[in-house]
Every structure is written in C-alpha cells, then in structure tokens.
Amino acid sequence: MFGLHYKLERKSIGLALAIIGIGSIGGLVEIAPLFTIDQTVEDAPGMRVYTPLELAGRNIYVREGCYACHSQMIRTLRDEVERYGPYSLAVESKYDHPMLWGSKRTGPDLARIGGKYSDQWHVAHFVNPREIVPPSVMPSYARLLRNPLRTDDLGRHLRAMRAVGVPYTDDMIANATADAIGQATPGGEAADGVSKRYGEATNVRVFDGLPGELTEMDALVAYLQIVGRLTDAAYKTAGK
Amino acid sequence: MAVEERDGHSGYLTTGHEWNGIKELNTPVPRLVYLTLAVTALFAVGYWILMPAFPLGSTFTKGLLGADDRTAVTAAVKQAQTDRARWTDLIAAKSYDDIQGDPRLMAQVRATGAVLFGDNCAACHQRDARGGNGFPNLTTQSWLWGGTPEAIAETIRVGVNAAHPNTRVSQMPAFGRDGVLKRDEMENVVAYVMSLSAPPAGKVSADRIAAGKAVFTANCAACHGPEGRGNLELGAPNLTDSHWIYGSDATALYAGVWGGLQNQMPSWEGRLSALDRKILVLYILDRRGP
Amino acid sequence: MVAQLTKSERQVALVILLALTIVGLIFAGAGKDDPIGVHGFLIMACAIAAIFAVISASAEPEPSPERLDTYYDDPSKIGIVLAMAWAAVGMLVGFWVALLLAFPDLTFDAGWASFGRLRPVHTSGVIFGFGGNALIATSFYVMQRTSRARLPDQLSPLFVLFGYNLFCLLAATGYLMGITQSKEYAEPEWYADIWLVIVWVTYLVLYLRTLARRQEPHIYVANWYYLAFVLVVAMLHIVNNLAVPVGLGSAKSYSLFSGVQDAMTQWWYGHNAVAFFLTAGFLGMMYYYLPKRAGRPLFSYRMSIISFWGITFLYMWAGSHHLHYTALPQWVQTLGMTFSVMLLVPSWSAAANALLTLNGAWHKVRDDATLRFMMVAAVFYGLTTFEGSFLAIRPVNALSHYTDWTVGHVHAGALGWVAMITFGAIYASVPWLWKRDAMYSARLVEVHFWFAVTGTIIYVISMWNSGIIQGLMWRTYTPEGTLAYSFVDSLIEMHPYYIARAIGGLFFLIGTLVGCYNIWMTVRGEALPAATEPAGDIPAPAIAARQPAE
Numbered sequence A: 001m002f003g004l005h006y007k008l009e010r011k012s013i014g015l016a017l018a019i020i021g022i023g024s025i026g027g028l029v030e031i032a033p034l035f036t037i038d039q040t041v042e043d044a045p046g047m048r049v050y051t052p053l054e055l056a057g058r059n060i061y062v063r064e065g066c067y068a069c070h071s072q073m074i075r076t077l078r079d080e081v082e083r084y085g086p087y088s089l090a091v092e093s094k095y096d097h098p099m100l101w102g103s104k105r106t107g108p109d110l111a112r113i114g115g116k117y118s119d120q121w122h123v124a125h126f127v128n129p130r131e132i133v134p135p136s137v138m139p140s141y142a143r144l145l146r147n148p149l150r151t152d153d154l155g156r157h158l159r160a161m162r163a164v165g166v167p168y169t170d171d172m173i174a175n176a177t178a179d180a181i182g183q184a185t186p187g188g189e190a191a192d193g194v195s196k197r198y199g200e201a202t203n204v205r206v207f208d209g210l211p212g213e214l215t216e217m218d219a220l221v222a223y224l225q226i227v228g229r230l231t232d233a234a235y236k237t238a239g240k
Numbered sequence B: 001m002a003v004e005e006r007d008g009h010s011g012y013l014t015t016g017h018e019w020n021g022i023k024e025l026n027t028p029v030p031r032l033v034y035l036t037l038a039v040t041a042l043f044a045v046g047y048w049i050l051m052p053a054f055p056l057g058s059t060f061t062k063g064l065l066g067a068d069d070r071t072a073v074t075a076a077v078k079q080a081q082t083d084r085a086r087w088t089d090l091i092a093a094k095s096y097d098d099i100q101g102d103p104r105l106m107a108q109v110r111a112t113g114a115v116l117f118g119d120n121c122a123a124c125h126q127r128d129a130r131g132g133n134g135f136p137n138l139t140t141q142s143w144l145w146g147g148t149p150e151a152i153a154e155t156i157r158v159g160v161n162a163a164h165p166n167t168r169v170s171q172m173p174a175f176g177r178d179g180v181l182k183r184d185e186m187e188n189v190v191a192y193v194m195s196l197s198a199p200p201a202g203k204v205s206a207d208r209i210a211a212g213k214a215v216f217t218a219n220c221a222a223c224h225g226p227e228g229r230g231n232l233e234l235g236a237p238n239l240t241d242s243h244w245i246y247g248s249d250a251t252a253l254y255a256g257v258w259g260g261l262q263n264q265m266p267s268w269e270g271r272l273s274a275l276d277r278k279i280l281v282l283y284i285l286d287r288r289g290p
Numbered sequence C: 001m002v003a004q005l006t007k008s009e010r011q012v013a014l015v016i017l018l019a020l021t022i023v024g025l026i027f028a029g030a031g032k033d034d035p036i037g038v039h040g041f042l043i044m045a046c047a048i049a050a051i052f053a054v055i056s057a058s059a060e061p062e063p064s065p066e067r068l069d070t071y072y073d074d075p076s077k078i079g080i081v082l083a084m085a086w087a088a089v090g091m092l093v094g095f096w097v098a099l100l101l102a103f104p105d106l107t108f109d110a111g112w113a114s115f116g117r118l119r120p121v122h123t124s125g126v127i128f129g130f131g132g133n134a135l136i137a138t139s140f141y142v143m144q145r146t147s148r149a150r151l152p153d154q155l156s157p158l159f160v161l162f163g164y165n166l167f168c169l170l171a172a173t174g175y176l177m178g179i180t181q182s183k184e185y186a187e188p189e190w191y192a193d194i195w196l197v198i199v200w201v202t203y204l205v206l207y208l209r210t211l212a213r214r215q216e217p218h219i220y221v222a223n224w225y226y227l228a229f230v231l232v233v234a235m236l237h238i239v240n241n242l243a244v245p246v247g248l249g250s251a252k253s254y255s256l257f258s259g260v261q262d263a264m265t266q267w268w269y270g271h272n273a274v275a276f277f278l279t280a281g282f283l284g285m286m287y288y289y290l291p292k293r294a295g296r297p298l299f300s301y302r303m304s305i306i307s308f309w310g311i312t313f314l315y316m317w318a319g320s321h322h323l324h325y326t327a328l329p330q331w332v333q334t335l336g337m338t339f340s341v342m343l344l345v346p347s348w349s350a351a352a353n354a355l356l357t358l359n360g361a362w363h364k365v366r367d368d369a370t371l372r373f374m375m376v377a378a379v380f381y382g383l384t385t386f387e388g389s390f391l392a393i394r395p396v397n398a399l400s401h402y403t404d405w406t407v408g409h410v411h412a413g414a415l416g417w418v419a420m421i422t423f424g425a426i427y428a429s430v431p432w433l434w435k436r437d438a439m440y441s442a443r444l445v446e447v448h449f450w451f452a453v454t455g456t457i458i459y460v461i462s463m464w465n466s467g468i469i470q471g472l473m474w475r476t477y478t479p480e481g482t483l484a485y486s487f488v489d490s491l492i493e494m495h496p497y498y499i500a501r502a503i504g505g506l507f508f509l510i511g512t513l514v515g516c517y518n519i520w521m522t523v524r525g526e527a528l529p530a531a532t533e534p535a536g537d538i539p540a541p542a543i544a545a546r547q548p549a550e
Ligand code: HEM
Pocket: A068, A103, A104, A106, C091, C092, C094, C095, C096, C097, C098, C099, C101, C119, C122, C123, C126, C127, C131, C406, C407, C410, C411, C414, C415, C418, C419, C501, C502, C504, C505, C506, C508, C509
C-alpha cells in the first residue's frame, strides 16, 4: 500500500483524480438515493403551495436570518414532540427552497408556530420582543411595520419557484401581485382570487393591524401563520 | 534522490526526501492506529447490520433490529402517557372541586401546569399569569368570560375571536373612528369610567362625570351593563374594579373607546389535549389571588 | 505589486477588470430597485480602482528576468495582511454578536445591525475572510517552497487572491443588506457563488500548474491536503449552491433542491466545509510550518498517508450527523454516525503525527510562542475531533444538537485549532516573507498566545456549560413524567454564560489585535541585508544556475 502511494504522490493529476474519486463516494451514496427511494418523502394529498404573500414573508425570514436562532424541525424525540407537537415530516418542507430546518435553537422551534398565536401578538412581539416576553433576546423588527412590501416582482418569484419544481399554475403566476395584496385585504375583490387559487382555508386577514397598507410585517406574519400548516400529514401520522 | 538517513533523536530512518529543509521519518504506523481503526470499523459494521444503513436502489437495508425512530418516539410518548395515567386518570375523571381538594393532585397540577403555561400561554399572559399589554391578568377575580372552571375551560378550548368554529366572539366598537361619538363625549365617558373604580381626581368636575354617565348609558351599558359591571356573555369587562387589560390611564381608555378593541385568544383544542387543558384550568385557578 | 506583472499580464488584467466593470454595470442597471444594484456599483468601484492601479503603473518597466530566481511572494504578503484584517473584523463582529445574546438591546434600530444579519458576517468573516486568506497566502508560500518552483505566472495568483476577497466582500456586505440564501456557510447569493467558482477553478489550475513545474519528484504531504482542500471545496460549493435566480436584476434565487434533499446536500456541504476548509487546508499548513519551525523531521510519513486518505474518504460520509432524528431517513443518519466514529482514527493520527514530531524539540515549544501556537493547535485539533466524533453519536446528539454545546465545539475547533495554527504559521511566515530577522516583538507574540489560550478556554467552557444545561433542561422530566422546564426557563439560565462567552471572546479579540500590531511593526521594521537572508529559500532553477548539478 505504501509502495503504491509512493508512486501516486509523484503524479499531481493522479493524486487529484484519486482525491475526487475517493471523496465522491460518500456524497453519492447518501444524496442520490434520496431522490430515488419513494419512502423518503411521504405522500400528502391536498398539500398546498405558499401564496405569494406567504412566499414573500418566507423571503423576509430568509433575509433577516431567523434560521440563526430558530429551527423548523421537530425531531423524533419524546421531549420535542411533547413540547412542540408532532415530529416534522419530510413532506412538510417539500416546497421549501431552501429548507429552513436550522441548526441552533437560541429561540424555540417554529415548525408548529402557525396558528399558535394571534397576528396581533406576532406584530407586538416583532416590534418589541422584550415588552411581550421580558427575558427574550430576540432583536426588534419594528422596521418591518414601516417597510412597504415589494410585490411587483412576485410573479417572477413564483416562476423561479416553478422552475425548481413547485407546482404553481400560470394563473397563480399571472395574479401573484394581486393575490399578495388581496390576502391582506379581506372583503375586497382580490381576496376572492386568493381563496379560489389557494383554497378556502387560506388566511385572508389584515395581518399587521394596518388596514390599507401592505407592509413587510403582513408578509412575515402571514408566513408564520402557515408554517407547519400547508398539510396536516404530520398530525395524521402522529395519530396512527 | 537523496539517500536515506537515520534520525539521531528517534533512531528512525527518513524517507530520503527533503522539501525546503523538511524531512520525514519512515516510522511504521503504530499498532494502536490499526487497532482502533479495526475496532471502530467493527462497531460500524455491527451497527449497519442491526440498523437501517445502506440504500438499495429504491429501498434500503432495514437492519436486523427493525428499529425506526418514528415508531420508537410514538411508542415512547404512548408509554409516557401510560406511566402518567396513575395520576392523569384521576385528573381526567375527578371533578374540579375534588381535585382542588386533593393536595397531591394539586402538586402535580402545579408542576405540570407551570411548563404547559410557560410554553404556550406565557407568551401572552406572562410567566406569572398577570398579563399586561392588552392581555388579561388571569390571577384576579375579575373575569371576562366567567371564572367558573367550566367557563375557563371553554374559553381555553374555543378561544376568543379565534379560528375555532365555536369561538367566543367579542368586540368593542370603535366609537371614535366610526364617528359614533364626538371627542368631548368620549372624554366625558372616559372620565365617568375612571370614576367607577377610583374617586375622581380633583380636576374632574361632577358635570363632566354626569355627562359621561349619560353617554355611557346610551352607548356602553348594552355591553358593560347599566352599572358598568360587565357582561360575561359578551366578554365585556367589568369597569368598576381596579383591573385593567389595556391600562388604567385616560389615554389608554380613550384609545380603546376611540379605536375599539378586539383582541384574540387562540383556540387550544387542536393543539393541547383535553387533559392538558384541564390541568391548565386548575393551574390558573390555583394561581388566582384575591 | 503591478510592477511585478509583465506587459502582457497587465493587458490581460485590464481586460479582466474591464469585463468585471461591465458585469458590475449590468447589475447596477438591471438591479436598480434591488440590493443587487448596490453590489453592481461595488463591483464596478473595485474594478475601476484596480484599473487605475494598473494603468498608473503602466509606465513602470517590466520586471527583470531575475525575478524568476526568487519565489513570488507578493500574493502571500498581501494575503497575510488581508487575513489579519478579516480576523480583526470577523472577531469584532463575533464579540458584538456575543454581546447581543447577553444584552440584546445593544444595537441600533437598523436592519443591518440585527443579530440574524450580523451572525453570518461573523461566520463568513472569520472562516472565509480570515481562514480563506490565510490558506491562500500560506498555500502559495508552501507550494512554491516544497516544489522548489516559482508560481507559473504573476497574474493568476493575484486574480485568485483579489477575486476571492471580492467574494468575501460581496458576502459580508450582502448579509448586511439582507442578501442571503440562509444556507449556513454558503449564504452568499447566486452571482457571488458563480464568481467564486471562477476564482476557485483558477486557484485549482494554478495549484496544478505549480505542482507540474516542481523540481521535487514527490509531492509533500502539505500539498496533498491543500490540493484536497481546493478540489473538494470546489465540488461542494458547486453542488450545494445550485439555484435558479429570480432574474438578472434580482439578488434572490431559489435553491434547486428542497426539503430533505436540500438539507442533506446542505450538510454534506456544511460538514465538509469544516472538513476540507477548516481541517484539510489547515492540516496542510500544519504539516509545513510545524516541522519547519521545530526543525524536526515529520514523525511518520506512513501515518500521514493513513490520516490523509482516511480523512478524505471518511469525512465525506459524515455530514448527516447534523441531521440526527430529523426528517432525514434514518439509514443516512446511521451512515453519518458510524463514519464519524471511524473518522476519529485518522484525525487523531494527524494530531499525533504533529505532536510526535515535536519530540526532540520540546525545549523550543517552551521558549518559542510561535511554535507553541502550533503545538496547542494540534492539541485542540485532537480535542475537537474527539468531541466531534462523540457529538455525532445519535443519543449524544439528541442532547447536544440545537444547543450551545455545538457552538462550544465549533469554537474549540475555530479558536483552538484554526486560529491558533494560523497565528503560528503567520508568525513564522512574516519574518521569512518580509526578510526580517524576527518578529518585531517576541514578548507580544507571547502576550497574544496567552490571551488566545485564556480566551479560548473561557469561551469553550462557558459554552459547554450552557449547552449541556440547555440540553438537559429541555428534556428533564418531573417525577410526574411531564416536562420540568419551559423554553423560556432555559433561556434565562443562559444569561451568565452568554456574558462569560463574551468575555472569553474579548480576550481572544485583544490577542488578535496585539498580533495585528506586532505584524504591522515587523513589516515597518528594517529588512535584513540580502546576504543574511534565510538560505535555501530560492527556487530550484536558481540553485541549479548557481551550483553545478549533482
Ligand atoms: C473573538 C472571537 C469570537 C467570538 C466572540 C465569537 C462569537 C460567536 C458567537 C456569539 C456566535 C453565535 C453563536 C450562537 O448563535 O449562539 C458564533 C458563531 C460561530 N463562530 Fe464565532 N466567535 C469568535 C471567533 C470565531 C472564529 C475565529 C471562528 C472561525 C475560524 C468562528 C467561527 C464561528 C462559527 C462557525 C459559528 C457558527 C456556529 C454554529 O452555527 O454552530 N468564530 N461565534
């Protein structure tokens, strides 16, 4: 073996190829089958996609780096299931490009945050976390309430998401901007379009408490309220 | 190629090469390295045989133990429920009164309830359940929806202005924003409301309070009752006690009258089990002060 | 610096910079409503500044052919200066971020100043800015000397170095503006990712070209590691960053993979970024500087082979230990755990090889803080890899994952291993590179050493404590069989440890600043007369010209 190596270490290209060869095996064995083994991602008929407003909110979550403190992955451990709810399924992040499972819980897990608190609570908490939860170390995101949400390019976002495999229809792409506004404007005509395209159960509300204004806070709260609720597969699996 | 030489200090031969003054010894690999490699590899192979390990096209090796995290955690949670049954069954079966009369069960309620409350309710009602910032204090005798165990249980189950189909619904109209009352009328009624719980401060004239009382009777009594003692059916608070959700100063009260109030309490039916909710009711009642 | 370029290299440089200016212009135009527009201007500004530098030097004569008799060390010198600058910035931000977790209001009401945006500035700043520049600088230094060959040209090393720093700059400024993919250690967006591919391929080609010119029949083990670092990082980076951009005028992209496949790819990347960036690259550094400084032969050539191939093969399987008990299928977790356990053997072999090399030179370790930096680094390397293999065991990870224990492990590796070996290598290189007798002050190296060691110990111990407490509080049950603590209970317990960690970090930061000062003063000092320059520090052809062949 050492004799063989004595030869190999004299050839830079040979050495390079050996490194690539030896180094590729692990990744190939572990990643490729995740696309071929059906069991990897559970079936979830009826799972819906993010609405444009929720997607915009998710992008704010990404932009602000919330993953630095929050996981979105409840592990198959008794204490996590008892504290946070049913363990996370792979299918629940099927439309998550990228996934936001996280690696650090400075704050609590958020995989089941959707519907846990009211919109007002989220807004108040983002504006000043320590007023609502005194020991909190979370930063204030008051500025989200001041920033108008950019909606004109949401169609292009949906199209890019479709390019990576999320089943957005032409209708959804064409109406992305209108739907984003509609979801935060209950009662309006645009709101009906949201329910039509994304389902009756879609939350259509003034998420940020400021009717008539579409802020980044609307988007972020709309997103948080749907985290873990695109499908109820996890609850069904847990019930079994 | 240079000639091999022997290192004086260690006594080993060098490989005969030199790079910018660096030489290498041709020391044999210590036994220990191979040994530990063998041990760890053996451990790995054993683990692979027993546990799910390698992909096989569209499936994978399941392992002799047939272990699976998901079934394991489901079983662990079930087992834990069974283990707790010795006291949870009692809590589930007994009446509120009986449990409250049983110090041992109440000790368990306190231990369990504190964490349930901490992880689910404290975000709004605070860790000490005293509320604030628009969230009610749960340790007083003053209730929006009733202080009987059954009423509290129902509030927790369905929530207030929540997504539950049977949710409790409450709303205080926006008298100012909707143009129902004028500015001075609202200021008067605020003065009147303040006088209900505390003797009016020096500046406030009796006329003003009387005027406010008229406004109150016409606009507010429907919900808060003729004397302002509140209405448990509507979740309208008692305005004659010293407990305030949104603050007790004139500005806070005026803001409520002007813009209306409609806060939300989530429904916990889909999230917490009936047992957990019952423990929470008992926990809250236990924390209740005078 | 430009004076070192030949006329044709200056022309090529201008073409590249012009192309870069145009790219910047396109981003600035297409992205005027988007943060990418700011980056367009930034790229343009950098390129135009460089164009001015090249043009203003165009009057300078071509470098003399005699340069070929010496090693080309300008890029290493610049790289070391940049590494120290990034170290100062990255660790300062690390200290700030540490303070934020203890005193969250110690910040401004501005997006860029919030924890979630600053944290990646810290991680990328120290790993890529500090670590990456140190690796590039030392790899140029080491590969020339161990090959006895000068770098093949003058332009591509500068392109690699400055191109890489442009990437780091785009990364750090991007995070502040909210440009991120939220993929840990791969946060930069698509255009920065593409740029890094170009830079990195150039780096690889440069490495192979230098090796091809070598005058030594055998490739030294340091170069195996540097080569593995360059190759594998290229592979990881390309696969993990596959994404579809929203448009040319948008910084935003959506990663090609989603959910579980994305998670596995991300941690295959993330873990091996640790393995090949923070480990292999720095092992390359250690294998050159430690025996060199100790003046001892490397303990065992054979053990180098075992550790090198062990590390290269086994590490690549271990990424799934970041995903234990998650929605990733269990069979992958099994592989991640078992390979991590086996990985301990080559890791410790590498550490032992370094420490045993010091046999016969321990008196130098006692007297020379530079060598002591390297020795302590090897010890921390052993400690961190032991801890890593332990943390990778599923039941242990059940406790440690998501907690500060991971952060403690990270910094045992990052401060104790990565930073210390780098400081050792830099203190060794600076006098050699700038032709100085020694560092400006040996006392200050000593001071730096003790600040660094104290800081690391305080940091790591406080995070072990907080992490284990956190992990235990989350899973402690009352005798009644219900959870004993709420999440916020555990948060409150963290406060004193977060303060302690900030103090440890401050120690480490002070040490780094002392180092910056010492290096600065050394560079400003007087060069040795040419006659007393270190012997043998010239490429082979030059030696051949001076001495008749053997
Ligand atoms: C002055 C010294 C340093 C201080 C005060 C410091 C502080 C911090 C803090 C506060 C965090 C965030 C931890 C959390 O989210 O809970 C962090 C993360 C991190 N730091 Fe440092 N750091 C320092 C030096 C370094 C160095 C030199 C490196 C690498 C060479 C490094 C690499 C990292 C990495 C990789 C993470 C992410 C850890 C994870 O996600 O688990 N740090 N650091």
